[in-house]
Amino acid sequence: MSYxxxxxxxxxxxxxxxxxxxxxxxxGAMSTLCAGCGHDxxxxxxxxxxxxxxxxxxxxxxxxxxxCSSKTPTYFLSKSHGFNSVHGRMPSVATGANLxxxxxxxxxxxxxxxxxxxxxxxxxxxxxxxxxxxxIVENNGTYGLTKGQFSATNDRVSLGRKGQxxxxxxxxxxAIAIQLGASFVGRGFSGDKEQLVPMIKAALSHKGFAFIDxxxxxxxxxxxxxxxxxFEFFRDNERSITATDYIAPRETITADYKxxxxxxxxLHDSSTVRLRKLDANYDPSDSxxxxxxxxxxxxxxxxxxxxxxxNVEDTELKEKMDIVNVPLNSLGVTELRPDSNKLESxxxxxx
Amino acid sequence: MIINDFVIKFAxxxxxxxxxxNALFAKAIFRMGVPVAPKNIFPSNIQGLPTWFECRVxxxxxxxxxxxxxxxxxxxxxxxxxxxxxxxxxxxLLYDSTFxxxxxxxxxxxxxxxxxxxxxxxxxxxxxxxLFKNVAYVGALTALLDMDFDIIKGMISEQFRGKDKxxxxxxxxxxxxxxxxxxxxxxxxxxxxxxxxxxxxxxxIEGNAAAxxxxxxxxxxxxxxxxxxxxxxxxEAFENYCHKLRIDEETGKKKFAIVQAEDELAAIGMVIGxxxxxxxxxxxxxxPGISLMSEFLGLAYFAEVPAVLFNIQRGGPSTGMPTRTxxxxxxxxxxxxxxxxxxxxxFPSDPTECFDFAIEAFxxxxxxxxxxxxxSDLDLGMNEWTTKPFQxxxxxxxxxxxxxxxxxxxxxxxFGRYLDVDGDGIPYRTYPGTHPEKGAxxxxxxxHNEYAGYTEDGSVNVRIMERLVHKFNTAxxxxxxxxxxxxxxxxxxxxxxFGTTAISIPEAMEMLDEHGLKIDTMRIRAFPFSREVEDFIxxxxxxxxxxxxxxxxxxxxxxxxxxxxxxxxxxxLNYDGFPITAKCIVDLISEALEGNAKKTGSDSVAAE
Numbered sequence: 011m012s013y014x015x016x017x018x019x020x021x022x023x024x025x026x027x028x029x030x031x032x033x034x035x036x037x038g039a040m041s042t043l044c045a046g047c048g049h050d051x052x053x054x055x056x057x058x059x060x061x062x063x064x065x066x067x068x069x070x071x072x073x074x075x076x077x078c079s080s081k082t083p084t085y086f087l088s089k090s091h092g093f094n095s096v097h098g099r100m101p102s103v104a105t106g107a108n109l110x111x112x113x114x115x116x117x118x119x120x121x122x123x124x125x126x127x128x129x130x131x132x133x134x135x136x137x138x139x140x141x142x143x144x145x146i147v148e149n150n151g152t153y154g155l156t157k158g159q160f161s162a163t164n165d166r167v168s169l170g171r172k173g174q175x176x177x178x179x180x181x182x183x184x185a186i187a188i189q190l191g192a193s194f195v196g197r198g199f200s201g202d203k204e205q206l207v208p209m210i211k212a213a214l215s216h217k218g219f220a221f222i223d224x225x226x227x228x229x230x231x232x233x234x235x236x237x238x239x240x241f242e243f244f245r246d247n248e249r250s251i252t253a254t255d256y257i258a259p260r261e262t263i264t265a266d267y268k269x270x271x272x273x274x275x276x277l278h279d280s281s282t283v284r285l286r287k288l289d290a291n292y293d294p295s296d297s298x299x300x301x302x303x304x305x306x307x308x309x310x311x312x313x314x315x316x317x318x319x320x321n322v323e324d325t326e327l328k329e330k331m332d333i334v335n336v337p338l339n340s341l342g343v344t345e346l347r348p349d350s351n352k353l354e355s356x357x358x359x360x361x
Numbered sequence: 362m363i364i365n366d367f368v369i370k371f372a373x374x375x376x377x378x379x380x381x382x383n384a385l386f387a388k389a390i391f392r393m394g395v396p397v398a399p400k401n402i403f404p405s406n407i408q409g410l411p412t413w414f415e416c417r418v419x420x421x422x423x424x425x426x427x428x429x430x431x432x433x434x435x436x437x438x439x440x441x442x443x444x445x446x447x448x449x450x451x452x453x454l455l456y457d458s459t460f461x462x463x464x465x466x467x468x469x470x471x472x473x474x475x476x477x478x479x480x481x482x483x484x485x486x487x488x489x490x491x492l493f494k495n496v497a498y499v500g501a502l503t504a505l506l507d508m509d510f511d512i513i514k515g516m517i518s519e520q521f522r523g524k525d526k527x528x529x530x531x532x533x534x535x536x537x538x539x540x541x542x543x544x545x546x547x548x549x550x551x552x553x554x555x556x557x558x559x560x561x562x563x564x565x566i567e568g569n570a571a572a573x574x575x576x577x578x579x580x581x582x583x584x585x586x587x588x589x590x591x592x593x594x595x596x597e598a599f600e601n602y603c604h605k606l607r608i609d610e611e612t613g614k615k616k617f618a619i620v621q622a623e624d625e626l627a628a629i630g631m632v633i634g635x636x637x638x639x640x641x642x643x644x645x646x647x648x649p650g651i652s653l654m655s656e657f658l659g660l661a662y663f664a665e666v667p668a669v670l671f672n673i674q675r676g677g678p679s680t681g682m683p684t685r686t687x688x689x690x691x692x693x694x695x696x697x698x699x700x701x702x703x704x705x706x707x708f709p710s711d712p713t714e715c716f717d718f719a720i721e722a723f724x725x726x727x728x729x730x731x732x733x734x735x736x737s738d739l740d741l742g743m744n745e746w747t748t749k750p751f752q753x754x755x756x757x758x759x760x761x762x763x764x765x766x767x768x769x770x771x772x773x774x775x776f777g778r779y780l781d782v783d784g785d786g787i788p789y790r791t792y793p794g795t796h797p798e799k800g801a802x803x804x805x806x807x808x809h810n811e812y813a814g815y816t817e818d819g820s821v822n823v824r825i826m827e828r829l830v831h832k833f834n835t836a837x838x839x840x841x842x843x844x845x846x847x848x849x850x851x852x853x854x855x856x857x858x859f860g861t862t863a864i865s866i867p868e869a870m871e872m873l874d875e876h877g878l879k880i881d882t883m884r885i886r887a888f889p890f891s892r893e894v895e896d897f898i899x900x901x902x903x904x905x906x907x908x909x910x911x912x913x914x915x916x917x918x919x920x921x922x923x924x925x926x927x928x929x930x931x932x933x934l935n936y937d938g939f940p941i942t943a944k945c946i947v948d949l950i951s952e953a954l955e956g957n958a959k960k961t962g963s964d965s966v967a968a969e
Contacts, residue, residue, distance in 0.1 A: 039814075068801060071638075071793045084803055084815070091793035093637060094805040095630065096656050102585075102627040106634025106642060107793075109618040111585050114638075114794050132630070135623040231883040334614040338582040339639035339792065341616060343758045348606045350753055356574065357750040360564035361392075 016040050028064040036060050036067060038085040048200030048226030048241075049079055049148045053086040055203055056117065056146075060087065060208035070115045071107060075100040075129060078155055079121035079148035079226075087117075098129025101136035101145075103126075106329070108141050111337035112328045115214060116143035118296045122163040123153050126181045130162075137190040137219050140328040144213045147183055148200070150228035151239040158231035167311075169236035185304045187221040188297050189320045194220035195300070195319040196254070199244055200227070209317055217278035218326040225313065239316075249307050250340040251292050252316035255284040275320055285317055291305075294320050365395050365420030365559075367431035369502075372436050372444040372648070373495070376408030384415040385520070386502060387745065389513040390418055391565050394557040396747045398864070400940070405590070405684050411440040420559050424747060425865030426940040432553055433537050434498055436476075438462075453550065454871065455498060455505070468755025472546060476503050479537045483895035484530070493534035500538030509556065510539065564712075564750050568741035569645075571712035572671055573598025574751070575719025576643055577606055580759050583642035585620045585631035587650060588682050592673035592738040595645035596621075602671040625650035629657040629668065630757035636667045637804060639764070639792035641723050643669035648677050648690045651697060651734075656734055659698025660806040662829070665779070665788065667718075667726035667762070670734045670961075673742040676938045676960045686739035688860050689910035694734045695888055695918055701826060703833055704839060705733045706888040707740065710863035713749040714886075720753070721841065727762035729836050730790060738909070740940040741861045763789045778802040778813040780826060786832030803855035833889055839886035843894055846870070852879045855901035856950075857894075857930075859885040859915060859942060862907045868943035873950065879952075881906070888918060895923040898930065907933040909941055 016039065024032040036057040041050050060067065070090045072083035076097035083092045104118050125133045125147050136145070151164035165180045187195045194216045199205040206224065213220035225244055227233045231313045235242045238247075259280045273285045273294065283292055293299050300319040307314040307330055334341075369388075373379035380401070387399040398417040402409035417427055429449040435441055435456045448454055450468040458473025476494045484490045489813040503510050514532055542548055572595045578582070600619050607616045609721040618635075622628035628644045635642035644656065649842040651672055661668050676682030677689045694706055707722060709715045714912065718735055726733040763783075770776060770791065776799055779788050791800035802813035809815060809953060816822070819953075858866055863884055883897045898904050898919065906916050913932035920927045935941040935950045 025910065059517075062367050066797055066798045067463065069794050073634075076795060091791075091801050093634070094803060095633075096660050096806060098628060099630045099657065101620065102630025103634035103637070105620065105627075106583060106585065106631030106636075107638040108634075109620070109631070110635040110638035110640030110642070111792075111794065131623055132627055134954075135627065137423070139620075189793070210468060235786075266916075287830040296627075321365060322836050328618075331618055332614050334609050334616050338616070341580075341582060345616060347578055347753070350755055352606060353578065353751050353753055357562075357564050360566050360750075 020354055027061050029066060030297065031061070033034055033057060033061045034338065035089070036087055038083070038088040041085040042081065043078060044230050046229040047078070048150065048224075049082050050085070051200040051203065052148050052206070052224050053082050055177045055206040055210055057086050058207050060204070060351060062207070063211055063214060064213070065115065069113070070117060073100050073104040073116055073118040073143075075120050075123045075124040077121040077153075078228075079119055080124055080307070082119055082148070083117075098124050098127070099132055100124070101129065101132035101141070104143055105136055105139065105141050107142060108327060109333070110339040112142060113337050117214075118143055119147045120147050122147060122149045122161040122183070126162040134186075137187055137192045137221070140191070140193060140219050140326050140330060142217055142219070142328070144210070144222070146222050146224055147306060148224055148226040149183065149239070150226050150232050151180075151237070152232040154228050154231055161256050164232075165238040168191050168238040171231055173232055173236065182304060182308065184221070184223040184318055185301055187223075188300050190325070192319070193218035193321040193324045194317075196221070196317040197223045197225070197313070197315045199225045199248060199315060201241060201244070205315065206252065208254045208256040212234065212254060212277065212281075212283040212317065215256070215277045215281045216322070218324055244313065245303060247312045248278055248315050250288055250311045250316045251303055251314050251318060252294060253286040253288060254317045257282040257284055257287070273315065275322060277322060283317065283320065285320075288316070294318065297321075363431075364555045365418055367552050368415065368417045368427050368429065369432040370416070370430045370444070370447065371434040372437045372440050373412050373414065375404055375406050375410045375412040377495070378492040379412070379414065379436065379495045382499050383416075384745070385496075385513065385516060386499045387416050388506055388555055388565060389503075389516060389746065390416075391560060392512045392516070393509055393554055394560045395420055395554055396422045396559050397565070398426070398744070398747065400426065400744045402939075403684050410845055417552065420557055422559060422747070423868040423943070425868055426907065428942055428944060434502070436494070436498070453516035453552070455501065457494070472501075472505065472542070473543050474498065474538060476538070479541060481535070483533060483537055489530065493530065496531055496534035496536035500535035501542040502538075503535065504539045504542035504548040505546065505550050507553040507555070519864040530965075544616045554859065559655070560747060562750055563747050565745050565747055566712045567594065567743060568709065568712045568715040568737050568746050569594040569673065569743060570598040571715040571748075571751070572645070572719050572735070572737065572742075573600075575716035577602045578716070578753055579720040579723040581641045581643050581723065582616065583618045583631065583640050584644065585622050585628040585635075585642065586644050586646065587622050587625045587628050589625075589647045589650050591675055591743045592645040592647045592650070592671060594743065595671050595673065625653040626657065629654040629670070632670075633657060633661050633666050636726070641669070641727070641759075643671065643723075644669040645673065647673050647675050648693065649680065651690055651693055655697045656699075658704060659700060659702050661732045662702045662704065663700075663806055664804045665730040665790070666804065667689060667730055668732040668733060669726050672734055672736055674736065674738040682740070682938045686861070686940055687909050687936055687938065688736070688738055689936065691736070691910070691914035694736065694916060703889070705729065705731060705836055707733065707735045707841060707951050708859040708886055709735060709737055710750045710860055710884065711741070713751065714742065714747050716751050718841065724760040725836070725839060728760050728839060729787060729832060730762060732831070734861060735772050738861055765785055765789050765791050765800060767796045770796045773799065775812075776800050776802070777811045779809060779828070780811040780915050785830050785835045786830075787835060789805070790819050810856060810908065812821070837889045837891050839888065840891070842891050843886060843897070844884040846882035846884065852881045853902040854878070854880045855897055855904035856880045856882040856907065857885060857897070857904055858882070858907040860909075862909065862946075865941055865943040865946060869946040872943060872947045876947070876951070878950075882892065885915070885959050888922075890923060894919070894924060898923065898925045902929065904929050904930060905931050905933045905953065907941065907946055909935055911936045
């Protein structure tokens with residue numbers, strides 16, 4: 011239960027990052043999710059990524075909506091402010107927060123119900139506005155807290171726990187995000203930390219809307235035979251299009267991959283994302299090609315994972331809106347309030 | 362002869378370019394120093410349906426709406442019959458005599474000016490022929506009503522400064538109408554305008570523009586909104602004024618962010634996110650938007666996040682009468698959202714208060730860490746009002762409320778986001794990013810303890826809910842208090858009113874005075890109600906409460922929230938979508954008193 015505090019003591023020789031912090035410093039309260047829940051692995055991946063990036067936790071803000079996934083921000087980064095808003099509406103709260111202070115990094119955590127159903131509109135518009143944030147969907151194809159109804163990302167062929175059929179096609183959030191213009195779109199699997207951690211690190215270094223669809227099986231309601239969001243199905247049918255390595259700004263890049271299969275992309279903070287193309291024809295800077303790959307794999311009954319699309323040319327929300335570089339919340343009365351002479355001349359113009 | 366006291370109405374076709382000519386007419390009278398109250402009575406339509414512009418001119422400053430038209434400028438064949446009927450006996454009809462029309466009244470005076478013919482002769486482009494007809498009737502009116510022609514010519518030059526080519530044809534159009542009137546009619550009429558000093562230093566502005574300007578002076582940096590009549594012009598005014606007053610001189614970049622959101626839910630979500638993060642943020646909406654924002658309002662109430670909302674009320678329920686006015690969102694706003702919630706409401710009565718209350722609302726929202734809703738309406742928001750000039754107190758900064766910075770956090774042993782440290786029910790908050798080790802908390806709409814931790818312990822929830830009541834009681838002392846009208850002559854009768862009803866009250870009081878009725882008055886300016894409101898009700902035998910809604914919503918709120926005898930409050934209601942008139946108030950009060958007299962067989966309640 012989350013109100014049971016985790017013990018504070020830890021092994022004295024835990025490795026420390028450049029800020030002198032251990033992984034424990036990035037953790038949160040005890041998880042109240044089911045044992046084995048994929049979401050806890052995503053929380054762990056976020057902790058690992060922030061630790062490795064040497065991020066000061068208080069310069070991050072955690073945003074979420076409602077649902078199992080939206081509870082998870084309590085379980086990581088306890089030194090960050092968090093905002094558990096209303097169902098499906100995290101994108102708007104994150105947009106407002108971002109406008110007030112764009113010096114913080116924002117991690118939004120949502121679920122497939124929260125994003126693909128009730129919050130589909132807000133999600134679309136946050137993408138369209140290119141809000142500078144990392145938006146993670148912990149996608150399990152089911153409504154867990156209300157005991158296992160289908161969600162809109164549940165594949166048509168995927169059966170319910172009691173064998174119920176699903177009448178409707180699923181929404182592929184990664185494909186939607188690419189179509190809507192997200193500048194960073196990836197898909198991962200909660201069970202694959204090797205893939206997920208570098209992808210989160212790259213997303214946190216990216217400026218603009220970074221979206222990661224993480225398939226995160228629900229061990230209680232959607233991990234059975236017949237489900238396409240179970241651990242077993244996913245391990246058998248995942249097709250990684252790219253393998254992602256994150257290279258921090260000052261690290262030297264060592265080329266140890268086969269010529270022609272590696273793409274290095276420099277991110278806004280001059281760190282590098284190294285994509286190893288596992289499919290020779292794949293071009294992650296081409297949104298149409300990315301969509302085609304996703305759909306091609308879907309037709310084969312497979313799920314395309316990896317960093318699917320990356321565009322470092324597009325600008326983010328505050329640049330698009332031409333807002334001053336300092337955070338708006340740092341401006342005081344002298345910067346914001348015109349003097350009474352100005353007001354008097356306005357009065358004059360109204361006579 | 363009638364000087365500076367009439368109602369003129371212009372009947373036009375929506376989209377025909379009449380609005381700017383009509384506004385020019387009203388402003389010219391204002392410039393002559395005579396108080397005016399122009400009102401647009403418009404359809405929910407872009408082009409083609411009837412639209413009216415009604416302008417009350419009153420040297421005494423009685424600017425509430427008045428029934429009965431003294432001068433009708435009938436330019437719309439669709440509404441012709443209805444418009445002719447509306448003219449008071451002895452009144453005037455100004456019409457386009459290019460077309461022959463039947464006028465089936467012999468108790469009115471007619472002034473036919475062949476506007477179409479005159480403009481067709483003078484102008485060649487069809488659009489000009491149409492537009493300048495409007496300017497030509499204003500020209501005719503300057504002669505008929507003895508208006509200062511230099512003033513109106515000067516206004517044309519001001520309006521088209523930089524587009525000088527347009528000045529000459531506009532003045533031509535004015536002169537076409539003016540010269541025709543001078544030639545064929547006995548000018549001026551026995552109804553006329555005379556230069557006065559009754560306007561003094563007042564200004565002419567719409568409530569929504571005043572609200573938008575108020576937000577600039579309040580230091581608002583984020584506005585998120587969704588277009589809805591009649592609130593849209595709040596956001597637009599904020600944007601216009603920001604472009605003039607809030608561009609960073611060095612970089613040319615904006616010291617503000619305005620988002621036209623995808624819907625009202627997103628608009629309020631952005632406002633809450635920005636306020637949570639320490640920026641002053643607001644939204645402007647109307648009734649349907651409030652309905653959509655309700656879930657978020659509950660979150661802001663319970664999680665204690667400031668937010669400022671302008672509700673420019675229109676006719677309800679549902680889509681209702683979107684281009685008419687009402688005060689019918691009071692209960693919906695006071696208790697917006699599920700569960701036990703209450704919100705602070707502020708009721709401005711004129712554009713000056715829209716400006717002042719915009720500034721005050723941000724201070725209150727941050728001081729009290731809760732949403733504050735400014736309850737304007739269409740009449741106030743979208744019409745120009747003769748109102749006191751704006752002023753600010755430069756010695757006062759912004760009240761950002763109880764926010765701990767890094768140094769203060771260092772002094773705190775254990776930060777409790779929802780801990781009532783000072784005993785006023787208002788806890789301390791922190792902005793994200795303040796301190797590397799202390800002050801972080803989790804904002805949530807689920808039940809939480811004093812340290813913002815999730816809890817399902819009912820007793821903790823009760824504690825938090827009771828503190829919120831305590832905070833709301835603290836708010837009673839902070840919100841704008843009531844305003845007492847008339848000297849307190851100690852009548853047994855009281856009159857309560859709020860918002861735009863105020864404009865009709867002085868005239869109603871004079872009329873009641875003529876009936877020999879003395880009534881003590883009080884204008885309510887905010888919810889929660891202060892002790893004075895309760896005392897006023899309890900110290901009068903009967904209290905009339907004037908509202909522009911069907912269900913006497915403010916009465917319900919008073920009965921719900923105050924220790925008072927409900928039977929004392931007699932509702933005086935008008936909800937036809939038009940601003941309430943003094944006559945309506947007086948008639949309904951008289952009816953109520955007569956009804957009472959019949960029932961009790963005495964007139965003892967009428968004060969001497």
